[in-house]
Amino acid sequence: MKAPLAGIKVLDLTRVLAGPWCTMTLADLGAEVWKIEHPNRGDDTRHWVPPTLKDVSTYYLTANRNKKSVALDLGSPEGQAVVHELARNADILVENFLPATAAKFGLDHRKLRETNPRLICCSVTGYGRDSDFAHRPGYDFVLQAECGFMAITGEAQGPPMRLGVAFIDLVTGMNAVQAILAALHVRAQTGQGQSIDIALWDSGLQFLANVASGYLNTGVEPGRYGNAHPSIVPYQTFLCGDGRFIALAVGNDEQYRRLCCEALQVLSLWEDERFRTNLGRTTNRDILVPVLAEIFGRETQSYWLEHLKKHNIPVGEVRTVGEALTSAEAHSRDAIVSVEDPLLGKIRMVRSPLRLSDTPPVSPVAPPRLGQHTEEVLRTVLGWSAEEISRLKVSGIATVNMINEPTSQPSQTS
Incomplete structure (x- = not known):
């Protein structure tokens, strides 16, 4: 059987982690994801180093497999026109711009849905698209502090501490996936898309879980217990x-x-x-x-x-991270896979945790090089000629990576 989201087209206007984590999950489930990147610098995480694999950021590699990179300058009218044309051909659009920036790029979700009523538009922001704090950028570290997590993390007499990964970003991406899948289910019945407003702030408060419930119902501020539990001993x-x-x-x-x-x-x-x-x-x-x-x-x-x-x-x-990734449990679940990339060689990654018996996630494909699929997407999706694509490249509006080698081999447990 086909992958669950085979045939679904996703216009991915996100960068860093929360948005890319969402769109990677959609790609794992079989959707075709067009990752729009700045033609010169690409996704911010391409430059977040160390560590690197042959000078490529492993941070970038973690959230961008199974995608197609289209390098366009959204600051230009021509680049914006291309994105709007892609939106008319997409099922889902995911973006994580500040609302003012989205408006500047002409990405108003109401107008987009007028031209494509079936389009599902998902905004991922720090504090919500329409809140009093919509103008503030969302950074996981800041949200961990503001949502109260640092007040409950660390030793009792020590300073507040952050968790070692950007978990609010990650859960926000997961919440976006859930909302998108729900909207797809509704669209199958009504034929209409809808707008989705996902905020890091909302996700952070939700993840306080029992800690939030404790404060809301008792008024008692929770403290830090180090590696101990506030409600269970030992x-x-x-x-x-x-x-x-x-x-x-x-x-x-x-x-x-x-x-x-x-x-x-x-x-x-x-x-x-x-x-x-x-x-x-x-x-x-x-x-x-x-x-x-x-x-x-x-x-x-x-x-x-x-x-x-x-x-x-x-x-x-x-355990250490290395011990966890090489453990008997990881081996038993075939949790680590590898793909071959013509420039990077073997890329190892954690397999998708979504295990469906009849429609499993697709075999992973290496994260794309900047602009690797610009020509392919413009040609196959929009029907552009080689001359039209070349004009965008010469003008600097698009980056076209002409390396045509396959980006991966079938995944292997590693």
């Missing part, structure tokens, strides 16, 4: 005798009973009324946790991993 990391850590997640009273009576064989920790319930353990964490820490410090990480798992206690090793 649910944190412990240092083992060999200097490595385990992550212990005892989520209910029965698991705690098994931990004390079977795995640790320290019945007093179960029989003590202060620790019999989760409420008691959270209230008395300052008493219980040091006792457990002393016990776990007696043996090595490998000992505790094997021993605790044998008693069905949720536990894992604290």
Whole structure:
């Protein structure tokens, strides 16, 4: 069977991470994605280094597979005209400009849908398309601070900390995909597209989840607990005798009973009324946790991993990124794939997590070089002649990469 979104055309006017993460997911699901980039510098992330693979930013590589790069100058009337013509041939348009910039480029979603009523227009912004703060750019780091995440991340007595990846960008991209798929479902029934307004701010607040619920319903400000959990004990990391850590997640009273009576064989920790319930353990964490820490410090990480798992206690090793990507779990799920690129050689990447039995994601294709598909898209989608394309190239409005080698081979588990 075909991929789920085979035949769907996406006009991608996004850059950096939230928008490209959305459009890459659509591409993974089989949509044809036309990634519009500045003809000279391209996507900002092409220049976010290190690290690099043969001088190409690995940050850029992470969110742009399975796309076609069309290099156009949106600052010129001719470039804007081309984009509008592509919009008339697209099913979905995704952009992450500031509203004023989108208006300057003539990308008003109402006008676009007048010329193409079936078009689904998705705006990805920092604070919403029509809010009082629409003029402010959205940066994940700033949003992590403003949404309260840095106030709950880090050691209790330490400074506020950000998460190691731009997770608000990523979840915003995921929310955009969900909304787009819902709009496609509605369009199948009505024949009409619609506008979608996705904001990093909204996604950040949503991802506060139980922390937001706690404050909204009690008025109590949450604090930082380091690697511990504010509502569950013991649910944190412990240092083992060999200097490595385990992550212990005892989520209910029965698991705690098994931990004390079977795995640790320290019945007093179960029989003590202060620790019999989760409420008691959270209230008395300052008493219980040091006792457990002393016990776990007696043996090595490998000992505790094997021993605790044998008693069905949720536990894992604290790994480096490299250890996670080369782990038995990653191998078992065929999580790492590679594609061949004529200039970069082997590019390794994490496989799409979307596993559909009958309509799986497409085999990955290497992220495109800047302008690699300008000529192809203008010729096949808009019917332009070689002379017309050459005129855009000579004028500097478009970049046409003339390298015609295939960008990938069928994906291989790596």
